[in-house]
Amino acid sequence: MTTTATTARERMLLAKSAARSIGLLGDADKRDALLALADAIDSATAEVVAANREDLERGRATGLSGSLQDRLRLDEPRVAALAEAVRDIAALPDPVGRVLEERTLPNGVTLTKVSVPFGVVGSIYEARPNVTVDIAALALRSGNAVVLRGGSAAEQTNAALVRAMRDALASRGVDPEAIQTIDEFGREGARELMQARGVVDVLVPRGSAQLIETVVTESTVPVIETGAGVVHILLDESAPLDWAREIVVNAKVQRPSVCNSVETVLVHRDAARRLVPAVVAALKERGVTVHGDAEVARLAADVVPATEEDWSTEYLSLDVSMRVVADIDEALEHIRSYSTHHTESIITQDAANIERFLAEVDSAVVMANTSTRFTDGGEFGFGAEVGISTQKLHARGPMGLAELTSTKWLARGSGQVRP
Amino acid sequence: MTTTATTARERMLLAKSAARSIGLLGDADKRDALLALADAIDSATAEVVAANREDLERGRATGLSGSLQDRLRLDEPRVAALAEAVRDIAALPDPVGRVLEERTLPNGVTLTKVSVPFGVVGSIYEARPNVTVDIAALALRSGNAVVLRGGSAAEQTNAALVRAMRDALASRGVDPEAIQTIDEFGREGARELMQARGVVDVLVPRGSAQLIETVVTESTVPVIETGAGVVHILLDESAPLDWAREIVVNAKVQRPSVCNSVETVLVHRDAARRLVPAVVAALKERGVTVHGDAEVARLAADVVPATEEDWSTEYLSLDVSMRVVADIDEALEHIRSYSTHHTESIITQDAANIERFLAEVDSAVVMANTSTRFTDGGEFGFGAEVGISTQKLHARGPMGLAELTSTKWLARGSGQVRP
Numbered sequence: 001m002t003t004t005a006t007t008a009r010e011r012m013l014l015a016k017s018a019a020r021s022i023g024l025l026g027d028a029d030k031r032d033a034l035l036a037l038a039d040a041i042d043s044a045t046a047e048v049v050a051a052n053r054e055d056l057e058r059g060r061a062t063g064l065s066g067s068l069q070d071r072l073r074l075d076e077p078r079v080a081a082l083a084e085a086v087r088d089i090a091a092l093p094d095p096v097g098r099v100l101e102e103r104t105l106p107n108g109v110t111l112t113k114v115s116v117p118f119g120v121v122g123s124i125y126e127a128r129p130n131v132t133v134d135i136a137a138l139a140l141r142s143g144n145a146v147v148l149r150g151g152s153a154a155e156q157t158n159a160a161l162v163r164a165m166r167d168a169l170a171s172r173g174v175d176p177e178a179i180q181t182i183d184e185f186g187r188e189g190a191r192e193l194m195q196a197r198g199v200v201d202v203l204v205p206r207g208s209a210q211l212i213e214t215v216v217t218e219s220t221v222p223v224i225e226t227g228a229g230v231v232h233i234l235l236d237e238s239a240p241l242d243w244a245r246e247i248v249v250n251a252k253v254q255r256p257s258v259c260n261s262v263e264t265v266l267v268h269r270d271a272a273r274r275l276v277p278a279v280v281a282a283l284k285e286r287g288v289t290v291h292g293d294a295e296v297a298r299l300a301a302d303v304v305p306a307t308e309e310d311w312s313t314e315y316l317s318l319d320v321s322m323r324v325v326a327d328i329d330e331a332l333e334h335i336r337s338y339s340t341h342h343t344e345s346i347i348t349q350d351a352a353n354i355e356r357f358l359a360e361v362d363s364a365v366v367m368a369n370t371s372t373r374f375t376d377g378g379e380f381g382f383g384a385e386v387g388i389s390t391q392k393l394h395a396r397g398p399m400g401l402a403e404l405t406s407t408k409w410l411a412r413g414s415g416q417v418r419p
Numbered sequence: 420m421t422t423t424a425t426t427a428r429e430r431m432l433l434a435k436s437a438a439r440s441i442g443l444l445g446d447a448d449k450r451d452a453l454l455a456l457a458d459a460i461d462s463a464t465a466e467v468v469a470a471n472r473e474d475l476e477r478g479r480a481t482g483l484s485g486s487l488q489d490r491l492r493l494d495e496p497r498v499a500a501l502a503e504a505v506r507d508i509a510a511l512p513d514p515v516g517r518v519l520e521e522r523t524l525p526n527g528v529t530l531t532k533v534s535v536p537f538g539v540v541g542s543i544y545e546a547r548p549n550v551t552v553d554i555a556a557l558a559l560r561s562g563n564a565v566v567l568r569g570g571s572a573a574e575q576t577n578a579a580l581v582r583a584m585r586d587a588l589a590s591r592g593v594d595p596e597a598i599q600t601i602d603e604f605g606r607e608g609a610r611e612l613m614q615a616r617g618v619v620d621v622l623v624p625r626g627s628a629q630l631i632e633t634v635v636t637e638s639t640v641p642v643i644e645t646g647a648g649v650v651h652i653l654l655d656e657s658a659p660l661d662w663a664r665e666i667v668v669n670a671k672v673q674r675p676s677v678c679n680s681v682e683t684v685l686v687h688r689d690a691a692r693r694l695v696p697a698v699v700a701a702l703k704e705r706g707v708t709v710h711g712d713a714e715v716a717r718l719a720a721d722v723v724p725a726t727e728e729d730w731s732t733e734y735l736s737l738d739v740s741m742r743v744v745a746d747i748d749e750a751l752e753h754i755r756s757y758s759t760h761h762t763e764s765i766i767t768q769d770a771a772n773i774e775r776f777l778a779e780v781d782s783a784v785v786m787a788n789t790s791t792r793f794t795d796g797g798e799f800g801f802g803a804e805v806g807i808s809t810q811k812l813h814a815r816g817p818m819g820l821a822e823l824t825s826t827k828w829l830a831r832g833s834g835q836v837r838p
Contacts, residue, residue, distance in 0.1 A: 024778060103800060109789050111799065118811050119781065197635070201811050216616070217639050222812040243834040250836035345830075358829045359443060362538065370528050370832025379837070380530065380828075381522060392537050392620050392825035393641040394813035406811035409799075410777045411764075413789025415662040417669035418798070 008182040008189035012147050012199045015120045018177040019145035023117040025174070027094035033174045034090035034137055040168035041083040041133065044160060048079050051160035052129065059153055064127075072127045072154055082133045082161075089137045092383045095401040096143045109413040115405040117143030118201040122193050124215055125206040127153040132161050135204070136179050138386055142404035145178040147200060149190050155183045194219040201406075206387060209314065224395055224403070226387030229259035229342035230314050231372045234331045234357065235275050236348030237268040243369060244275050244347050245282045248320075250371045251345070253286045257316050259388060260343055260375040264311060265322045266331045267296070272324045276300055280322070288318045295324035311338045328353055332360055339363060341390050343375040364390055364397035427601040427608035431566050431618045434539045437596040438564040442536040444593070446513035452593045453509035453556055459587035460502040460552065463579060467498050470575035471548065478572055483546075491546045491573055501552045501580075508556045511802045514820040515562045528832040534824040536562030537620040541612050543634055544625040546572040551580050554623070555598050557805055561823040564597040566619060568609050574602045613638040620825075625806060628733065643818070646809030648678035648761035649733050650791045653750045653776065654694050655767030656687040662788060663694050663766050664701045667739075669790045670764070672705045676735050678807060679762055679794040683730060684741045685750045686715070691743045695719055699741070707737045714743035730757045747772055751779055758782060760809050762794040783809055783816035 005011045025033070041048070052074040059069055074082075101113035121139045123146065125131045132150050139146035150158045158181055166176035182189040193200060197220040205215035209228040216223050233251060235244045251262035267275055272295060280290050280300035290296070291310045292303035303322075310321040311334070325331045335344055345367035346357040354368040365375045375398060377385025382400030389395040395403040424430045444452070460467070471493040478488055493501075520532035540558045542565065544550045551569050558565035569577045577600055585595035601608040612619060616639040624634035628647040635642050652670060654663045670681035686694055691714060699709050699719035709715070710729045711722035722741075729740040730753070744750045754763055764786035765776040773787040784794045794817060796804025801819030808814040814822040 020779070105793070105798065105800070109793060113816075116781075220636050222641070222810060224812070240834075246834065246836050254837050354831070358831075360439070363827070365828040365830060367830040368832065369834055370830055371836040373837040374524070374528060374830060374835070375828075379524065381524070391641060393643070396826050397532075397828045407815050408782070409784040409794075409816045411784060411786040411789055411793060412773070412777075413787065413793075415659070415665065415788055416793070417665050417790040418673050418792040 008185040008192045009196075011180040011182055012120070012193065012196050014177040015145040015147050015180045016199050018175040019117070019119045021175050022140070022145050022178045023096075023119065023143045025143060029174070030094065030141055030143065031090045033169055033172045034086055034140060036172050037137065037140070037165050037168040038083040038086035038090065040164040041079060041086065041161065044164035045076055045079045048074060048157060048160045048164070049076060051156035054156045055154055064153060068127055068153070072129065072157070074129055074157060078130070082130055086133060086137045089141050089384050092141060092401055095141070095405050100407060107416045109411055109416050112410045113407050114410060115402070116408045118404060118406050120145045120147060120200045121404060122147045122149070122196070122200040122203040122221060123206060124149045124190055124193065124203065124211065126151045126208065126211055128206070129154045129157040129161060131206055132158045132181070133165070135206075136162075136165055138384060138401060138404060140178065142401050144404060145180070147180045147182060147193060149182050149193055152183060152186060158183050191218070194221060197221050204387060224387070224389055224399070225391040226399075227259065227342055227390030228314050228340045229261070229390075230264065230312060230338055230340045231260060231262045231342055232264045232266060232335050232339060232344040233262050233372065234328070234335075234344070234346045235265065235267045235271060235279070236328065236346055236350060236353055237270045238349040239268075239271060239275060239347040240349065241275060241278055245279050247345070247347055247369070247371050248279050249282050249286060251373055252283060252288055252320050253318065254371075254373050256318050259314070260372050261316070262372050263313065263315055263320060264338065265320060266325050266334055267322065268328070268331070269295075269324050269326050272296075272299060276322070276324070283320060286318075288320055291319060291321040293323045296322045314340070328356065332357075335361055342388065343367065343372045345370060345372050364388065427604040427611045428615075430599040430601055431539070431612065431615050433596040434564040434566050434599045435618050437594040438536070438538045440594050441559070441564050441597045442515075442538065442562045444562060448593070449513065449560060449562065450509045452588055452591045453505055453559060455591050456556065456559070456584050456587040457502040457505035457509065459583040460498060460505065460580065463583035464495055464498045467493060467576060467579045467583070468495060470579040473575045474573055483572060487546055487572070491548065491576070493548055493576060497549070501549055505552060505556045508560050508803050511560060511820055514560070514824050519826060526835045528830055528835050531829045532826050533829060534821070535827045537823060537825050539564045539566060539619045540823060541566045541568070541615070541619040541622040541640065542625060543568045543609055543612065543622065543630065545570045545627065545630055547625070548573045548576040548580060550625055551577045551600075552584070554625075555581075555584055557803060557820060557823060559597065561820050563823060564599070566599045566601060566612060568601050568612055571602060571605060577602050610637070613640060616640050623806060643806070643808055643814055643822070644810040645806030645818075646678065646761055647733050647759045648680070648809075649683065649731060649757055649759045650679060650681045650761055651683045651685060651754050651758060651763040652681050652791065653747070653754075653763070653765045654684065654686045654690060654698070655747065655765055655769060655772055656689045657768040658687075658690060658694060658766040659768065660694060660697055664698050666764070666766055666788070666790050667698050668701050668705060670792055671702065671707055671739050672737065673790075673792050675737050678733070679791050680735070681739060681791050682732065682734055683757065684739060685744050685753055686741065687747070687750070688714075688743050688745050691715075691718060695741070695743070702739060705737070707739055710738060710740040712742045715741045733759070747775065751776075754780055761807065762786065762791045764789060764791050783807065
């Protein structure tokens with residue numbers, strides 16, 4: 001289904017209009033539409049891969065970095081994985097229509113608070129064609145229309161994916177205008193999306209810290225900030241060496257490029273001699289560069305001196321910063337200064353320090369004695385992840401389908417008036 | 420407690436710092452602090468009324484309108500009512516520390532989602548000194564620090580109230596920096612508050628539609644939009660005359676100046692001859708001016724011709740607009756075009772039309788056969804009302820104390836790492 005809309009604004013208005021019928025679809029209809037969408041992506045594999053090859057060639061010609069090229073690349077197995085992810089989303093329970101609260105007023109009026117779709121979900125992201133399918137499927141499962149702005153580097157790929165998805169909706173009698181892309185309108189289109197308050201109900205940016213900052217700053221549409229993670233682990237005085245070593249190594253090397261991987265390890269001074277040499281050795285064995293303060297450098301070999309900048313750096317690579325702190329107070333102070341409020345974990349055997357850390361650290365997920373890599377919608381059992389919110393409004397931490405819904409109060413009476 | 424902070428930014432940072440200890444206060448401590456705060460307002464009555472007299476004199480001198488002067492005025496009984504409202508808030512259950520969700524992962528890690536304070540709540544409002552006390556008490560009850568910007572017209576009154584409240588906190592060993600006013604920094608202070616992302620966690624504007632629009636547009640701090648109400652009642656074909664008449668009259672005249680009062684009545688064409696004359700007569704008997712379309716004017720006397728502008732006007736006065744519609748589809752289309760998504764009600768005996776109206780109207784509260792005046796935190800049984808949210812993110816409809824909290828996930832493990 002190609003569209004006749006010729007401006008970004010027109011496409012957003014089409015999405016808003018489509019949102020009305022999408023929002024009223026039942027569970028089975030949404031599931032069927034998503035299964036059709038998955039099949040359509042499979043069927044369009046050749047077309048999608050060809051479009052992606054064009055994007056990649058253009059990327060190489062314009063000097064796109066190797067890692068961005070990798071994120072952009074869609075080969076046959078990756079397209080198949082995208083379709084499979086849509087089938088997984090189809091299998092999730094419908095987040096719409098849940099009764100969240102019920103009360104009957106003394107005058108007999110009944111009140112029911114139910115979950116309802118937002119209406120139109122917008123997303124701004126960068127050169128990741130998988131997000132195109134992912135967000136469209138999550139939005140549709142939760143009864144929302146979607147406006148996608150994926151960036152010019154993936155324009156051909158996104159266009160091929162959106163075409164296939166729109167065709168699939170139309171084939172099931174679902175309004176194809178529920179899925180819109182505005183890539184072709186460039187930065188001006190993105191700006192219009194950020195200013196589309198009243199048309200787009202919520203905006204979910206996905207990508208670099210800079211992208212998210214821009215969206216938060218420039219949007220009049222409410223934003224769900226998904227975020228950067230300068231994630232901390234505190235090795236407390238009583239931290240067992242084996243837990244300290246295994247958790248720090250896991251949190252750093254299991255997948256260094258993601259937001260829940262650890263970036264800074266704080267070590268209680270009275271445990272530094274016991275822990276630092278072994279933890280640094282284990283990290284180096286796995287190829288990690290340790291950026292340490294002077295005390296860390298005294299206790300372990302091959303430590304790169306840490307600068308002030310290291311404490312606020314989200315490396316997303318096989319690098320970690322490490323600092324010795326006098327006590328839990330200094331650790332909490334460090335975390336307050338540098339955390340991005342994503343995830344922090346304490347490793348300790350001291351029950352009072354666990355409770356204090358859990359109470360005082362102001363982050364979406366606060367942990368004791370476990371790896372920060374567990375901050376993840378899949379690990380939390382949500383079945384799908386919209387992102388990890390680092391803001392406090394509406395959603396905090398891993399977001400599932402429920403976080404793509406709003407609520408509505410329904411009141412049923414029989415002529416009651418207010419005295 | 421006077422403050423030494425000499426800029427709006429410094430005061431916001433003091434609030435942020437105070438938020439840490441305020442957020443850890445237990446239920447009893449917060450209740451005690453609020454009762455002390457109520458007593459302090461009572462004790463400061465003479466000082467507050469004197470300060471208010473200065474504000475009123477300045478207001479008269481600078482041509483403040485009569486209705487604004489009335490909103491600004493605090494006499495002895497009004498101050499006593501403010502203190503009493505604080506005692507009511509003190510008696511409400513603590514919204515912090517509620518366990519909202521619990522799960523244990525297959526690996527034994529336990530996850531607990533608990534309610535936590537936002538941290539710092541900001542509020543921008545206009546010449547209503549009661550909001551100064553109200554928001555400070557609601558914020559404190561929910562473990563938050565507060566930054567208040569009440570406008571220059573009430574500056575002396577707000578300063579006297581804030582001084583009394585800060586003294587009360589200090590007398591109970593609670594950090595008085597948890598309550599800050601930035602009135603004296605004028606518009607520049609308000610601008611700094613709107614841009615204080617990372618320091619202020621959420622901003623609640625209270626006041627005119629224009630004020631709210633400004634805050635929504637200029638803020639980088641997340642905003643909870645409390646809203647204007649262009650509220651509709653649809654008199655469907657089968658609406659009983661007595662319900663139609665009583666509900667419309669109640670929704671308009673019981674308190675016309677508030678956001679949940681009705682502004683537009685839509686009447687099904689096939690019921691117009693039966694309903695319009697009687698409903699208009701009942702409204703006129705109560706002093707209401709009816710702004711009607713041509714069909715309404717044909718059916719009733721003394722109807723002022725409605726213009727296009729009437730359909731989007733929130734009168735907040737003894738005025739109502741009235742229009743005849745062909746059917747429920749045209750009614751829904753009218754509501755989509757002009758509603759501010761606050762409250763709409765259908766009066767009908769048709770069960771299918773009730774369900775359709777409840778499902779399709781995209782407003783915070785959608786009603787059948789009852790007065791729109793019930794959209795209210797007190798009526799809903801919340802005990803207190805922070806405002807009525809007309810946005811879809813975080814809170815929708817009447818907001819109680821729970822809506823001044825965020826959430827946090829606590830994870831407890833014993834050495835688990837991600838495979």
